[in-house]
Amino acid sequence: MSDKQENGTAPVANVDDAAGFMAAARAFRQQKEAEAAAAAAAAPSDGFGDQFDAVDGQDAAFGGQADAFDGQNGAFNGQADALGSLNGAVNGQSAFDPCVDDFCPEAKQTDVDVKPQKDDLLEPAEEPIQPAPEAPGAPSTAPSAGQDEDREHKTTFKSWGAPEVRDKPAARVRRVILKGLPSSWRVPAKVLSLVHGGAVENIHISAAGNATVHFCEPEACKAFYDLYPNGIFLDREKGLSVFVEIGNDVDVASSQLLHNLSIGASRVVRAVGVSENISMGQLHKISTSSNRKVERILDDYVVAEWARNVRTVHFRFCSIDDAVRFRGMITRDPDWEHCNVQYAVDPCEVATGVHD
Structure with a gap:
């Protein structure tokens, strides 16, 4: 028996020998049990049960680790060989460059996440942009309040503009x-x-x-x-x-009526120099064509020293529109081109009472 066995310690087992390794594990377990029993005797009686259970759990875990140790030993030897070659490569590179990656003290920097302060997040207040002053003699392109913009050839415009002033009075009953x-x-x-x-x-x-x-x-x-x-x-x-x-309702004067009155039109048309060959029946047929309504036709002969039997015919229509259309027709007729065709005064305008 060796010195270690005499001193009560477990002999060092060869990891390649499975039988020797298991004997060492059992000896190590017995040593742990003895140490746990001595510690339990010295500790208070209240914590003895918990410590004993913990030792049993550790022993069971140690047995499982001992079984897996053989497989891990082989892998460890391979990793040791790879680590040796990696050490040689690092030493070779260090011979040429004293600063390798992050191992150089001068190149090493401490990464500090600097968060901006609250005052740094506030953007500086921008000053209001002042419009550039216009040149003294530069003409203004924007329409002024009193000047309306030209909207005739525009698709879009800024405003509808002020309505035109109506020069005619309000409509009344007529x-x-x-x-x-x-x-x-x-x-x-x-x-x-x-x-x-x-x-x-x-x-x-x-x-x-x-x-x-x-x-x-x-x-x-x-x-x-x-x-x-x-x-x-x-x-x-x-x-x-x-x-x-x-009438109860107002009567709006149409633009056609205002135009007719502006040129002096009335419902009476006077034709001077009418041919004597035209009969009264023909005059009535001409005047009532195109659904025109005639009040009456007056045929007069004027005897003058400078002319013989000048024939004047007055056509009184029931509306100014019929009179305007009739005058426009006979002025373009070749048979009436020698006649002087004009508007005459409405007898209702000059009369002051019941009249013919």
Whole structure:
């Protein structure tokens, strides 16, 4: 028996010998059990059970580690050989370069994560940008408040612009209604003989015996209505009369009517120098064509020293529009090119009472 066996210690076993290794493990276990028993006798009685259980767990784990030690020993020898070759390579590189990777003290730097302070996160306040001053003599391209922009050839524009000022007055009532006309008075010639005080735009007679007359001016309409509050007597002996009423709604003057009045048009067309070969029937046919309505036709002969039997014909229409279209037609007709065709004064405008 060797000295170590005499001293009570387990002999050193060869790791290549499995039997010797297991004997060493058992001896090591017995030594640990003896040491644990001595420690348990010296420790308080309360912790003895827990320490004994812990020693048993360590022994069981040591037995499993002893079985796996043989396999790990072979792998360790291979890793040791690889570590030796790696050491040689590092030593060779260090001979040429004293600073290898991060082993150089001068090249080693400490990475410190410097977080920005709260004050550093605040951006400096930007100063407001002031517009550049314009040159004293530079013209301004933006439209001023009093100058409207040109929107005729633009797809988009900044504003609708101020509306144009309307030079014409507001629309007012321009019509009167004659109600209760006898059957013998339901013709335009007799109804217009009752109207006076202003030029007439048009007249319409309904089948119920009501005639609607549109004046050209609202003042003439109001004056005519105020003149007959009790109606117009047609025949006092027979007790025939008509009632005069004014319209409830306003009558807007159309642009066509305003244009016709601006050129002096009326519902009466006068033709001077009409050929004597044209009969009254032909005059009536010409004037009533194209659904034009005629009040009456007056044919006059004027005898003068400077001319013989100058024939003048007055065409009185029921509306200014029919008169304008008729005049435009005969002025382009070769048979009427020798005639002087003009507008005449409306008899209702110059009359002050019942007239022909």
